[in-house]
Amino acid sequence: MRKRKLKKKNIFIAFLLLIILIFLIIFIINHLPKDNKKETSVFKTEQNKWEKYKYYLKNNQKRYEVYFSTHPEADLNDVIAIVNVNADKEAYKESNEANLQKGQEILVNKYHSLAENYTPKSMVEMDKKYAYEGRKALPEVNEAFKKMYEDALKENIEMYVVSAFRSYTYQGQLYTNYITTYGEKYANTVSARPGYSEHQTGLALDILSDSVEMKDFESTKAFAWLKENSYKYGFILRYPKDKEYLTGYAYEPWHYRYLGKELAKKVWEENITYDEYYAYYLDN
Numbered sequence: 001m002r003k004r005k006l007k008k009k010n011i012f013i014a015f016l017l018l019i020i021l022i023f024l025i026i027f028i029i030n031h032l033p034k035d036n037k038k039e040t041s042v043f044k045t046e047q048n049k050w051e052k053y054k055y056y057l058k059n060n061q062k063r064y065e066v067y068f069s070t071h072p073e074a075d076l077n078d079v080i081a082i083v084n085v086n087a088d089k090e091a092y093k094e095s096n097e098a099n100l101q102k103g104q105e106i107l108v109n110k111y112h113s114l115a116e117n118y119t120p121k122s123m124v125e126m127d128k129k130y131a132y133e134g135r136k137a138l139p140e141v142n143e144a145f146k147k148m149y150e151d152a153l154k155e156n157i158e159m160y161v162v163s164a165f166r167s168y169t170y171q172g173q174l175y176t177n178y179i180t181t182y183g184e185k186y187a188n189t190v191s192a193r194p195g196y197s198e199h200q201t202g203l204a205l206d207i208l209s210d211s212v213e214m215k216d217f218e219s220t221k222a223f224a225w226l227k228e229n230s231y232k233y234g235f236i237l238r239y240p241k242d243k244e245y246l247t248g249y250a251y252e253p254w255h256y257r258y259l260g261k262e263l264a265k266k267v268w269e270e271n272i273t274y275d276e277y278y279a280y281y282l283d284n
């Protein structure tokens with residue numbers, strides 16, 4: 001009797017084990033491929049945590065990691081932007097020549113310079129009606145500004161160009177004056193070294209209104225209008241607020257860069273600095 005009971009118990013245990021085994025096999029079959037996938041994706045995320053960010057550039061990955069290791073508190077989007085525009089490098093010292101082949105898309109900043117003898121080919125003198133005397137710019141820039149000026153005027157908004165093309169030599173004098181007045185550190189945030197100014201391309205304009213000084217331009221109607229409309233004429237605000245860590249310059253509500261209507265619209269819609277836009281979309 002006891003033996004039989006034991007045998008019955010053994011069969012029961014064996015049966016139970018078999019069922020557990022079957023369930024286990026089904027479970028493994030159902031879950032193994034998924035788990036494998038999961039593992040791969042976890043692995044990938046750790047390898048390329050940068051990849052999911054919009055402006056990630058594969059070539060810059062090492063530099064993202066280096067920058068982040070010394071700035072662990074930084075937002076990863078910022079790290080990517082900083083590295084993309086070269087702001088992890090030393091301004092002026094680690095710079096290359098600006099790519100002249102880019103035409104009106106050219107990027108000139110503290111990492112992309114122009115030669116001392118570089119002068120835009122054909123410039124025109126801007127009309128005294130809307131510019132200080134003797135201001136010169138590329139013909140397409142002059143035309144675009146003229147149209148913008150006329151359209152703004154229809155809405156009773158007045159604006160005029162105080163600075164347009166600046167030669168290497170003239171930029172040098174300006175820069176030296178700033179250093180003499182304010183010291184080098186501050187001068188670098190408000191003035192470009194000769195060879196590093198967008199004004200040398202003939203594509204940049206400083207615009208003011210209502211006889212206000214530069215520091216007060218932000219509060220004018222003209223600025224509010226330009227902020228919403230300048231891209232429609234091919235101009236973008238080149239040094240926006242709170243972007244000094246990317247552009248290298250303090251906020252300049254008066255400084256506009258001509259890019260042509262099509263590109264200006266794209267940059268405006270993307271809502272990033274031209275340094276970032278150029279690095280991601282045009283620097284190839």
Ligand SMILES: [Zn+2]
Nearest residue numbers: 204205206255
């Ligand atoms: Zn300017």
